[in-house]
Amino acid sequence: MTKASPKKKAEAKKPEYIYVKFDRPRLYNWSTGKYLGHFYAEAKENKKITGNRCPKCKEIWVPPTIVCPKCKVEMGCDWVELPQTGELYQYTYLVLPLWDPHYGEKWANPYPSAIILLDNGFYFRHKLEETDKEKLKTGVRVQAIWEEDYDKRGQGPGDILYFKEIGKE
Amino acid sequence: MPSKVAIVGIGQTYHTTRRPDVNQAEMVGEAVRAALADAGLSIKDIEATFFSNMETFEGIFLPDHGMTAEVGAFGRPGLKVCTGGTSGGSVVCEGFYFVSSGLYDLIMVIGFEKQDCGDTTAAISAAATPLWGKGATTGAIGEFAKQALAYMETSGAKEEHAAMVRLKADRNACRNPYSHLKLGLKSIDEVLQSPYLVWPLRILDFCPQSAGACALIFASESRAKKITKKPVWIADVETVHQEPFRAGVFGDPTGTEIYTQHVASERLYKRNGITNPRKDIDMAEVYEPSNWEEMNLYEHFHFCEKGEGWKLIERGITEIEGEFPVNCSGGVIATNPIGATPTIRVAEAALQIRGDAGEHQATKDIKTALASALGGPNWTILTLLRRSL
Numbered sequence: 097m098t099k100a101s102p103k104k105k106a107e108a109k110k111p112e113y114i115y116v117k118f119d120r121p122r123l124y125n126w127s128t129g130k131y132l133g134h135f136y137a138e139a140k141e142n143k144k145i146t147g148n149r150c151p152k153c154k155e156i157w158v159p160p161t162i163v164c165p166k167c168k169v170e171m172g173c174d175w176v177e178l179p180q181t182g183e184l185y186q187y188t189y190l191v192l193p194l195w196d197p198h199y200g201e202k203w204a205n206p207y208p209s210a211i212i213l214l215d216n217g218f219y220f221r222h223k224l225e226e227t228d229k230e231k232l233k234t235g236v237r238v239q240a241i242w243e244e245d246y247d248k249r250g251q252g253p254g255d256i257l258y259f260k261e262i263g264k265e
Numbered sequence: 266m267p268s269k270v271a272i273v274g275i276g277q278t279y280h281t282t283r284r285p286d287v288n289q290a291e292m293v294g295e296a297v298r299a300a301l302a303d304a305g306l307s308i309k310d311i312e313a314t315f316f317s318n319m320e321t322f323e324g325i326f327l328p329d330h331g332m333t334a335e336v337g338a339f340g341r342p343g344l345k346v347c348t349g350g351t352s353g354g355s356v357v358c359e360g361f362y363f364v365s366s367g368l369y370d371l372i373m374v375i376g377f378e379k380q381d382c383g384d385t386t387a388a389i390s391a392a393a394t395p396l397w398g399k400g401a402t403t404g405a406i407g408e409f410a411k412q413a414l415a416y417m418e419t420s421g422a423k424e425e426h427a428a429m430v431r432l433k434a435d436r437n438a439c440r441n442p443y444s445h446l447k448l449g450l451k452s453i454d455e456v457l458q459s460p461y462l463v464w465p466l467r468i469l470d471f472c473p474q475s476a477g478a479c480a481l482i483f484a485s486e487s488r489a490k491k492i493t494k495k496p497v498w499i500a501d502v503e504t505v506h507q508e509p510f511r512a513g514v515f516g517d518p519t520g521t522e523i524y525t526q527h528v529a530s531e532r533l534y535k536r537n538g539i540t541n542p543r544k545d546i547d548m549a550e551v552y553e554p555s556n557w558e559e560m561n562l563y564e565h566f567h568f569c570e571k572g573e574g575w576k577l578i579e580r581g582i583t584e585i586e587g588e589f590p591v592n593c594s595g596g597v598i599a600t601n602p603i604g605a606t607p608t609i610r611v612a613e614a615a616l617q618i619r620g621d622a623g624e625h626q627a628t629k630d631i632k633t634a635l636a637s638a639l640g641g642p643n644w645t646i647l648t649l650l651r652r653s654l
Contacts, residue, residue: 112285132397159397165508186519188410191461192468209407209463211518219518229464252397 131160132252134175139255143242145178145220156218180240181262182214187224187232212238212259222253225260237262267365269654271489271496272615274304274373274482280445280475280600283381289325290332293377296478296605297336300373304482304492308337311482312369316345317356317376318604323383336375350405350552350640351504352376353479353607357648358502360483370485376608377478385474385603405554406471410463413470413557415519422560422575424465428456429578430556431469431598437585438595440624445475445600470598472554477602479609497615500633500649503533507642525645526565526637533647534567542567546649547631548590548617550610552639553597562637563591586628593617593625607638611648618652 128136131148135158138144147158152167156176164171193204207223214220225241226232238259242249249255276299284292301308314336316329325331329345332338348355353376360374416422431450438444450456450469459469489496505525530542539545549566553559560574568589569577577583583591594613597606614634616622632653638646 161508186411186414188407188414188463188465190407190463192463209411211411213518 128252131162131171134173135160136250136252138175138177139252140246140249143249143255145180145240145256147176147178147218148172149174149176156216158218158220178218178220179215182212182220182238182259184210184224184232184234184236184238184259185213185219186211186234189229189232207258208232210259222256223258225258226264268367269486269489270361270364270499271484271486271493272481272499272611272650273484273489273492273496274300274306274480275612275615276300276303276481277443277479277605277609277612278477279443280477280602282445282473282475284379284476285381289323289328289377289379289382290335292379292476293332293375293478293480294335296377296480297373297375300480300482306371306482306492310371311337311341311373313341313363313372314338314343315356315359315363315372315374316343317352317374317608318345318347319349319352319378319385320345320347321383322385322603323379325382328377336373347604348641348644350554350603351607351638351644351646352604352640353609354552354611354636354638354646354648355504355607357481357499357608357611358504358646360481361499361502361648364483364485367485370488371482373480373482374608375478375480376602376605378602378604378606379476380474380602381476406463406466409471409555409558410466411519412561413466413555416557416561416574417465420560420564420572420575422557424457425453426560426575426578427470427556428453430553430559431456433578433584434556434559434592434596434598437593437625438599440585441593441595441599441622442624443477443600444595445477446473446595447599466555466557470555470557472597472601473599475600475602477600477605477609479602479605479612481608481612481615495619495621497618498651498654500651500654501533501537502646502648503529503536504644504646505529505532506644523561523565523639523643523645525643526562526639529645529647530566533649537649542635543569543589546589546633546635547629548593548614548627549635549637550592550594550614550617551596551635551637552607552610553592554601554639556598558639559591559596559598566635566637585625588629590617590627590629590631593622593627595625603640607636607640607646610636610638611650614648614650618650 138146147156148160150164187208187210189208206227240256278295346355356374435450439447459467563574614636617631634650636648
């Protein structure tokens, strides 16, 4: 092994950065495709969570998929509507703010990130309405709360605003 | 009959938060020169160059195109791979395949990342699938927080055990001249007092963003023996993929039971006659983005029974002077230039086999070592190294 690279002398100097600013919007047009598109359409039109079922192993996949990852067979369109209520299985929450890549701002998502065990036994990842860390508790019953404005929907899983504890004001 | 493949040259830069003194190409050049010097070779001897980098993390498209001259790849064949966190392991597999196939006799693989030029978490959050993953702004940290929680609940490990893993990593990193974070941590309390990133993961529970590069030179059997007296043989590689957002579906919603780690280690061990990994292998350099994940990996790679990973750290088994040292280099939690991180695991494991790790050389004689890579939607790559084949 050779000697270590030059010592950290250079770090003492104050770095000079060149800032290049672009003031054009980013023009991305992501296609949902046939299967994910079905999920998006059902969410926007009917406020439903949908997946598709593998003809072989009968496992439900959300987001819907074209080929079963396990069986490697074509999934087809055996659409399944998932329940919108379940139990809070696990949660974490962000403490240190991070950059939001889509808006370019430093932002601490206030909503705890959660795994929800839906009533059909499917583990669904979403966020929680309750932002008070002291009140978070696994095992409570929760339900999906949807964006009510039709024109604002179309964000797929984002059409569900969050999951809220059932019976809580 | 495939050719045997040996690592004959190892070079890396020192790793740190910011390298404003050099650009990406110049930084990579340092590792290339170090590897050539280690092998006693000239850049003119290298037949092909292979790169690994997290493209767009620094906002640079085709970063390998911008450094062909600096690293001696000009006019030569080669490829760049990007497979997420495993990129630096994929490039080792790639180099192994090319030499093993007989296509080339002497090649260089390079992993690099200069994270001071960009924003990693922003890139990770945008990378996955842009539609489904939109708004998942915690990057990799949130996933490891979920795993930490699940590991605590199922194994009975306490935060103190995770702190012990962090202390071990820091002690080792302080002995490694190339490592990034050398914090000189003294006590478990010091780790447990660090602030949360994503509850229950603390700043000291997670890897840093580093700038650095690592280059390795691979040779076929006939060339290797002429170049060095201490070749390190790549006995085998294994790589297993998985889709994003399906981490939790293999009977484990939190993604703690990483499917690909089980499959990869079982296949690799079976092919190489490894029945008792902790005896048949002498040490491991694992890719642990967090201290909790290291305990998980002990179990997934079968260094111990299920639910007992934390007991290995409690008993000091994985310490540098222990029975089965893990991450003598200080690991990923101390040094993480992502595109280079798994390449460094292989480099450090090879140094241990050569006995050239200096201050951070394991106490026991290392004849066989395992290097792992983890990344993206929990993909796994394993590399098995031996002193003799």
